[in-house]
Amino acid sequence: MGLLKETLIAITEAVARRIKSVTREKLAKVHEEIARGIRDGKFVAEDAIKDFADDSQKLDDVLAGLPD
Amino acid sequence: MRRALLAVALAIPLVGCSHISAKQKAMAGASITATFVDGAHHIYSGEFNARLDKCNPGTNPDSAVKTKSDMQECLGTGFDSKSRDTIDIALKSYETAARAFEVAIAGDDDDARAQAISDLVKAATGLVEALPDNKLSTKLKALTAPWN
Numbered sequence: 040m041g042l043l044k045e046t047l048i049a050i051t052e053a054v055a056r057r058i059k060s061v062t063r064e065k066l067a068k069v070h071e072e073i074a075r076g077i078r079d080g081k082f083v084a085e086d087a088i089k090d091f092a093d094d095s096q097k098l099d100d101v102l103a104g105l106p107d
Numbered sequence: 108m109r110r111a112l113l114a115v116a117l118a119i120p121l122v123g124c125s126h127i128s129a130k131q132k133a134m135a136g137a138s139i140t141a142t143f144v145d146g147a148h149h150i151y152s153g154e155f156n157a158r159l160d161k162c163n164p165g166t167n168p169d170s171a172v173k174t175k176s177d178m179q180e181c182l183g184t185g186f187d188s189k190s191r192d193t194i195d196i197a198l199k200s201y202e203t204a205a206r207a208f209e210v211a212i213a214g215d216d217d218d219a220r221a222q223a224i225s226d227l228v229k230a231a232t233g234l235v236e237a238l239p240d241n242k243l244s245t246k247l248k249a250l251t252a253p254w255n
Contacts, residue, residue, distance in 0.1 A: 083141045084202035087148040091198055094155055095191060101163050102188075105175045 129217060133224040136254040137208055140231035143247045144201060147235045151194075154239075155186050185239030197234040204230035228254045 162181035164170040172178045179187040204227040211223035228251045235244040 083145045083148075084198070084205045087144060088198050088202060090148065090152055091191075091195060094152055094159075095195070097156075097159060098182075098188065098191070101159065101165065102175050102178060104165070105172070105178055107175055 130212065130220065133208075133220055133254070134212060136224050136251060137205075137212070137227055139250055140227055140247070141205075143235055143243060143250075144231050147238055147240070147243045148198075150240065150243075151238045155182075158182050158186050190239075194234070194237045197230075197237040201227075201230040201234045224254050 159182070160166045162170055162172050162178055164172050170181070172181050179189075184190060204223075208223040208227045211220045214220065232244060232247055232251065235247050238244075
């Protein structure tokens with residue numbers, strides 16, 4: 040019974056280490072993606088402003104050709 | 108966009124995780140707002156360009172637009188010049204908040220970081236609300252409630 044118990048404990052500890060290892064890997068990936076999101080926030084804003092300005096220019100060009 | 112969606116999908120369940128730091132949770136919130144702003148802007152721009160092409164007599168011979176005011180009316184609320192001025196202001200507010208958040212997240216001041224993410228969420232929500240489609244703003248508010 041002592042050997043069985045020790046074996047079960049060893050297996051349980053090995054499984055726990057594996058779970059922790061997989062979790063760390065997943066967390067590392069999440070951290071990386073979230074860090075990109077933080078940079079993307081600024082770039083999203085810059086891209087959106089540029090695209091918006093381009094669209095506004097299109098409208099202004101059309102309006103310029105129309106009478107009041 | 109796909110990468111940002113992945114970030115959101117991974118970030119949301121971790122918000123309640125106890126071993127994720129406050130800094131990382133703030134970054135998750137920023138990631139969510141960036142995803143929504145990016146998506147909302149693209150949807151709006153697509154709709155605007157479609158309306159512009161339809162209303163512009165230069166691109167659509169069947170357009171009844173003859174004057175500047177005809178054009179504004181044809182574009183409709185949310186897409187006319189007045190609406191776009193409002194959206195432009197909201198966009199620039201979001202950019203200001205995003206830049207301020209970038210600075211705050213790099214520092215160690217927890218209060219400044221918390222304020223920065225709150226301001227970013229508020230600016231993103233304000234921008235999405237300024238757009239004609241309200242469904243996205245409802246969703247964004249629900250997802251960013253922890254950071255308000």
